Amino acid sequence: MRFSGFRVIAEALTGHKGWKPLWRNPDPQPAYDYVIVGGGGHGLATAYYLAKTFRQARIAVLEKGWLGSGNIGRNTTIIRSNYLLPGNEPFYEFSMKLWEGLEQEFNFNAMVSQRGILNLIHTDGQRDAYRRRGNAMLLAGADAELLNRDQVREMAPYLNFDNARFPIKGGLVQRRAGTARHDGVAWGYARGADIHGVDLIQNCEVTGFRIENGRVLGVETSRGYIGAGKVGVAVAGSSSRVMAMAGMRLPIESHVLQAFVSEGLKPLIPGVITFGAGHFYVSQSDKGGLVFGGDIDGYNSYAQRGNLPVIEDVAEGGMALMPMIGRARLLRTWGGIMDMSMDGTPIIDKTPVEGLFLNAGWCYGGFKATPASGYAFAHLLATGQTHDTTRFMRLDRFERGHVIDEKGMGAQPNLH
Amino acid sequence: MLIPHPLLGPRDAQEFTYLGDASLLNRPDGMAEGALPAFCDYVYLRDNPAGIHRELWFHEQGDRSWLVVTRNTLTHEILGAELARDVALRRQK
Numbered sequence: 463m464r465f466s467g468f469r470v471i472a473e474a475l476t477g478h479k480g481w482k483p484l485w486r487n488p489d490p491q492p493a494y495d496y497v498i499v500g501g502g503g504h505g506l507a508t509a510y511y512l513a514k515t516f517r518q519a520r521i522a523v524l525e526k527g528w529l530g531s532g533n534i535g536r537n538t539t540i541i542r543s544n545y546l547l548p549g550n551e552p553f554y555e556f557s558m559k560l561w562e563g564l565e566q567e568f569n570f571n572a573m574v575s576q577r578g579i580l581n582l583i584h585t586d587g588q589r590d591a592y593r594r595r596g597n598a599m600l601l602a603g604a605d606a607e608l609l610n611r612d613q614v615r616e617m618a619p620y621l622n623f624d625n626a627r628f629p630i631k632g633g634l635v636q637r638r639a640g641t642a643r644h645d646g647v648a649w650g651y652a653r654g655a656d657i658h659g660v661d662l663i664q665n666c667e668v669t670g671f672r673i674e675n676g677r678v679l680g681v682e683t684s685r686g687y688i689g690a691g692k693v694g695v696a697v698a699g700s701s702s703r704v705m706a707m708a709g710m711r712l713p714i715e716s717h718v719l720q721a722f723v724s725e726g727l728k729p730l731i732p733g734v735i736t737f738g739a740g741h742f743y744v745s746q747s748d749k750g751g752l753v754f755g756g757d758i759d760g761y762n763s764y765a766q767r768g769n770l771p772v773i774e775d776v777a778e779g780g781m782a783l784m785p786m787i788g789r790a791r792l793l794r795t796w797g798g799i800m801d802m803s804m805d806g807t808p809i810i811d812k813t814p815v816e817g818l819f820l821n822a823g824w825c826y827g828g829f830k831a832t833p834a835s836g837y838a839f840a841h842l843l844a845t846g847q848t849h850d851t852t853r854f855m856r857l858d859r860f861e862r863g864h865v866i867d868e869k870g871m872g873a874q875p876n877l878h
Numbered sequence: 879m880l881i882p883h884p885l886l887g888p889r890d891a892q893e894f895t896y897l898g899d900a901s902l903l904n905r906p907d908g909m910a911e912g913a914l915p916a917f918c919d920y921v922y923l924r925d926n927p928a929g930i931h932r933e934l935w936f937h938e939q940g941d942r943s944w945l946v947v948t949r950n951t952l953t954h955e956i957l958g959a960e961l962a963r964d965v966a967l968r969r970q971k
């Protein structure tokens with residue numbers, strides 16, 4: 463079933479009776495060539511590219527809940543490629559390019575909307591830092607523009623430019639950045655994977671690995687043993703728990719990140735705006751709600767909900783930046799579990815167990831990475847070779863001393 | 879979250895700064911053989927359990943003592959707190 467404007471009109475005229483479920487709901491087979499653990503954005507994208515681009519046979523995605531029940535359906539949907547370091551920026555720009563063709567690629571409306579991201583500048587030092595970041599982005603083929611105060615005022619006249627402590631002095635804008643519909647991304651990849659023969663198996667929790675002579679043979683699950691040629695783990699906030707079953711300790715702590723949405727308002731925020739002097743960022747959904755967030759709560763957590771101090775901190779940031787937000791009512795807050803890595807950068811690599819591969823450490827920024835992460839992980843699983851854009855995102859970089867620490871914070875996950 | 883400070887009674891967790899797993903108290907001997915891999919484990923690798931976690935909190939806006947807090951990471955329930963100093967001294971015995 464292909465989606466098109468014509469199809470929508472035809473269905474509208476015939477009472478919408480022709481729509482079918484987007485994917486099958488198969489029972490697990492005894493064995494697969496490739497088993498992907500985790501049916502979030504990254505697992506589904508991996509299965510999609512593995513089946514479509516690398517044309518590998520017999521693939522399953524095992525998801526303990528329902529598809530998209532994790533962070534892919536909880537994030538604030540920002541996509542951007544405004545990183546600084548050579549270990550990161552080419553990867554995120556590769557992802558940005560995949561976003562730009564994604565909807566045509568998998569024939570599904572993921573509501574990719576390139577309305578730009580504006581990082582505000584409040585001090586001269588910050589302008590230098592953002593100029594350097596912008597130049598690094600340009601070198602990697604991304605777009606970046608430094609704006610002065612008047613140009614920012616034109617984009618967002620309602621910001622508090624004269625805040626006595628943090629006056630706005632300019633901004634770094636990436637116009638190709640924006641947002642996408644998080645669920646739509648999961649559904650689009652799931653449907654695409656299913657069309658190419660991938661078995662998407664829900665309510666199937668991986669409870670152990672069968673490993674013999676240093677090689678993975680398959681996985682124990684809540685729906686029985688499933689044999690596998692290769693296993694790729696992409697379980698985001700659960701990475702430490704799942705890899706512990708393979709006897710591994712990871713350079714990761716799990717932390718909770720909260721997000722917020724206001725009542726629906728008329729169009730107000732053109733793209734994404736980030737406060738440069740506190741933890742607050744905001745965009746507006748297509749329904750009109752202001753979607754905003756701030757920093758992680760900062761202590762180890764698997765609770766999928768946070769505490770009041772961070773809610774207060776985010777609200778204060780919002781009030782400092784755009785005081786009018788105080789008139790909007792908050793509708794909902796929620797939390798998701800982040801796999802915060804020791805240098806703030808993800809890991810896509812093989813593991814010491816042969817046939818077992820790891821995709822983890824996405825911190826609070828893995829949504830934007832979904833297409834490239836899936837592509838690179840599929841490349842690694844299919845060819846055994848690291849994809850060029852992830853060649854620095856290795857698991858052994860910590861012991862080798864080649865960390866990729868964008869903020870220069872050291873091995874302290876709650877500071878990244 | 880309220881942390882039951884052994885000297886000051888229940889204190890708001892906001893007064894504290896969080897460091898991480900209490901195993902950070904067990905710094906390896908840098909002069910010993912095999913110090914390099916031991917330090918790599920110490921600095922970078924974590925158990926990161928879902929459930930009971932012993933962790934270091936610094937009472938930065940209070941009496942500036944380090945505490946070892948026992949907390950359930952699945953529920954945020956705090957099960958106890960003691961001075962990190964006491965934990966370290968007990969270990970030396």
Ligand SMILES: Cc1cc2nc3c(=O)[nH]c(=O)nc-3n(C[C@H](O)[C@H](O)[C@H](O)COP(=O)(O)OP(=O)(O)OC[C@H]3O[C@@H](n4cnc5c(N)ncnc54)[C@H](O)[C@@H]3O)c2cc1C
Pocket residue numbers: 499500501502503504505524525526527528529530531532533534535536537538539540541666667668669696697698699700704719720721755796797798799800824825826827828829830831
């Ligand atoms: C509040 C919030 C805001 C965010 N905002 C942004 C943003 O604006 N931009 C951005 O780029 N990123 C953002 N992120 C980060 C982003 O959402 C994550 O990094 C990314 O979604 C993680 O990859 P995933 O989609 O594969 O994870 P998930 O969707 O969490 O997928 C992992 C899946 O693995 C499953 N699983 C776990 N254990 C097992 C098991 N044993 N067996 C089988 N399945 C298992 C889980 O059920 C889950 O469905 C945000 C996150 C949160 C919580």
